Amino acid sequence: MAESRMGFLIDTSRCIGCRSCQVACKQWNKLEADKTANKGTYENPGDLTPNLYNRIRFIEKDDGGGVKWFFLSERCVHCGDAGCMKVCPSPGALYRTNEGFVAFNKEKCIACKYCVSACPFNVPRYGADEKVSKCHLCSDRIGVGMAPACAKACPTQTLQYGPRGGLIAKSKASKKAVYGEADLSGLGVLYVLDDKPETYGLPANPAIPTSIFLWKDVVKPLGILGFWGSVAAVLFHYVTIGPKKLEGERSENGGVRHD
Amino acid sequence: MTRYVERFNTGERVLHWFVTMTFFTQILSGIGLFSRLFVGYFDLFGGGQGAILVHKYAGVLFLASSLLLFLNHRKEISVLDDDDRFWLSRLGGYLSRGHFEENNGKFNAGQKLFGMFMGASTVFLGITGLIIWWPLAFPRGIVQISLLIHGLIFVLFFMLVILHVYLATIGNPGTLDGMIWGRVTRLWAKKHHPKWYKERAGQEKTT
Numbered sequence: 001m002a003e004s005r006m007g008f009l010i011d012t013s014r015c016i017g018c019r020s021c022q023v024a025c026k027q028w029n030k031l032e033a034d035k036t037a038n039k040g041t042y043e044n045p046g047d048l049t050p051n052l053y054n055r056i057r058f059i060e061k062d063d064g065g066g067v068k069w070f071f072l073s074e075r076c077v078h079c080g081d082a083g084c085m086k087v088c089p090s091p092g093a094l095y096r097t098n099e100g101f102v103a104f105n106k107e108k109c110i111a112c113k114y115c116v117s118a119c120p121f122n123v124p125r126y127g128a129d130e131k132v133s134k135c136h137l138c139s140d141r142i143g144v145g146m147a148p149a150c151a152k153a154c155p156t157q158t159l160q161y162g163p164r165g166g167l168i169a170k171s172k173a174s175k176k177a178v179y180g181e182a183d184l185s186g187l188g189v190l191y192v193l194d195d196k197p198e199t200y201g202l203p204a205n206p207a208i209p210t211s212i213f214l215w216k217d218v219v220k221p222l223g224i225l226g227f228w229g230s231v232a233a234v235l236f237h238y239v240t241i242g243p244k245k246l247e248g249e250r251s252e253n254g255g256v257r258h259d
Numbered sequence: 260m261t262r263y264v265e266r267f268n269t270g271e272r273v274l275h276w277f278v279t280m281t282f283f284t285q286i287l288s289g290i291g292l293f294s295r296l297f298v299g300y301f302d303l304f305g306g307g308q309g310a311i312l313v314h315k316y317a318g319v320l321f322l323a324s325s326l327l328l329f330l331n332h333r334k335e336i337s338v339l340d341d342d343d344r345f346w347l348s349r350l351g352g353y354l355s356r357g358h359f360e361e362n363n364g365k366f367n368a369g370q371k372l373f374g375m376f377m378g379a380s381t382v383f384l385g386i387t388g389l390i391i392w393w394p395l396a397f398p399r400g401i402v403q404i405s406l407l408i409h410g411l412i413f414v415l416f417f418m419l420v421i422l423h424v425y426l427a428t429i430g431n432p433g434t435l436d437g438m439i440w441g442r443v444t445r446l447w448a449k450k451h452h453p454k455w456y457k458e459r460a461g462q463e464k465t466t
């Protein structure tokens with residue numbers, strides 16, 4: 001991807017779990033509030049929904065001396081090699097913005113829900129309209145030079161938007177490991193984590209699911225070859241070995257049909 | 260004695276062509292979902308959502324009719340005898356120009372295998388199709404494997420149908436008559452299905 005690829009860095013070590021980003025996202029994207037249930041934790045809502053593109057995952061870990069909190073902004077991470085785009089049959093329903101993020105167009109979405117199965121991070125959601133919805137990194141803001149709404153609202157600079165290479169270099173300079181630098185051709189959303197990825201519920205080595213890979217990168221091309229191959233094979237058979245003729249049909253009847 | 264023997268009755272023929280119609284409806288409505296190369300086929304159904312709608316409901320018709328077709332013939336196709344094994348060992352004589360003496364019953368070994376493949380594939384396409392219909396109701400791993408299997412069987416099925424159509428038409432002159440008019444010439448029957456023809460002829464004598 002181009003040098004000019006933009007990036008979004010989530011430095012979880014700075015996050016205080018205030019959820020300003022959740023609210024700002026709802027406001028900018030005009031998303032309805034969801035009814036939620038109290039599960040006995042501060043985490044709310046408990047999962048991404050069609051009206052919630054970004055939420056703070058609250059992870060409590062008992063490290064002997066007491067409970068430790070981890071906060072993770074969970075959202076579409078805008079994969080360089082995006083499973084959702086790989087499987088989407090409707091051109092333009094999911095598309096890459098000039099900045100390198102994965103945005104969507106509900107009008108082009110045909111509601112097949114393939115992207116749900118293909119996403120390594122289980123991100124796309126479906127509402128009552130049966131159309132895809134997920135974080136599009138405020139494509140309508142960054143396209144005109146503004147920061148994404150969540151980054152704008154974040155009081156601690158946990159969420160930072162800028163040239164991808166620059167964000168990575170800055171983190172490395174301050175000795176922070178970056179999650180997603182090279183996975184899936186590089187994620188557009190990078191994480192700085194305080195613990196193992198698994199602690200945050202992130203896959204250690206994110207990859208497009210194997211069956212999806214076999215489906216789109218093996219069965220599909222071989223299938224198209226197989227189809228034309230079969231047509232070619234039967235035609236070839238016809239002109240070389242030829243049909244099983246009913247020898248004698250003519251001579252036996254003297255060329256005349258007498259029923 | 261007429262020149263013909265009956266091969267498929269009206270009900271069998273109507274069912275066969277009904278399955279064919281639903282099968283090709285499935286191919287045409289599914290191909291755009293299979294690869295973006297074929298996105299133009301969505302236009303036949305007024306767009307992708309229309310194609311999906313047709314694929315779902317014609318899919319139910321295909322599942323039901325194809326299964327019925329299989330069940331109707333399951334006795335004729337499920338056992339391979341020695342003649343069938345001989346047929347298979349020579350690949351039905353299709354790979355040489357020489358005369359091939361075959362002793363098939365109503366269906367030859369290739370047709371039997373195609374029939375069994377068709378029955379099994381119909382079931383698998385049906386199961387995976389229903390899972391893909393409601394992807395949010397099943398674990399993600401199951402849906403992912405279903406997408407793979409559905410696509411794989413779709414490909415194999417289509418390839419075998421190409422072969423089937425070839426062998427039933429220009430590959431074996433006289434065969435198509437049986438599925439259109441219901442009757443084939445005695446000559447055709449004696450050559451392609453001698454064992455079946457003898458049975459038939461025997462029945463004709465006793466009635």
Ligand code: HEM
Pocket residue numbers: 266267271275278279282283325328332366370374377420423424427428434435436437438
């Ligand atoms: C244009 C397409 C097709 C043509 C021209 C065609 C032609 C034929 C013919 C001539 C026969 C009789 C063979 C014999 O006498 O032994 C036959 C049988 C059969 N065909 Fe097809 N066929 C077509 C499509 C299909 C499709 C799409 C399927 C399955 C999905 C199918 C499944 C079968 C089966 C199971 C039989 C065995 C007996 C029976 O149907 O009663 N055919 N076909």
Ligand code: SF4
Pocket residue numbers: 075076077078079082083084085102118119120121122123124134
């Ligand atoms: S995280 Fe999922 S939805 Fe986002 S770009 Fe990657 S595959 Fe697509």
Ligand code: SF4
Pocket residue numbers: 084087088089090093094104108109110111112113114115116131132
């Ligand atoms: S549900 Fe919509 S966005 Fe997702 S793969 Fe299907 S057409 Fe594309």
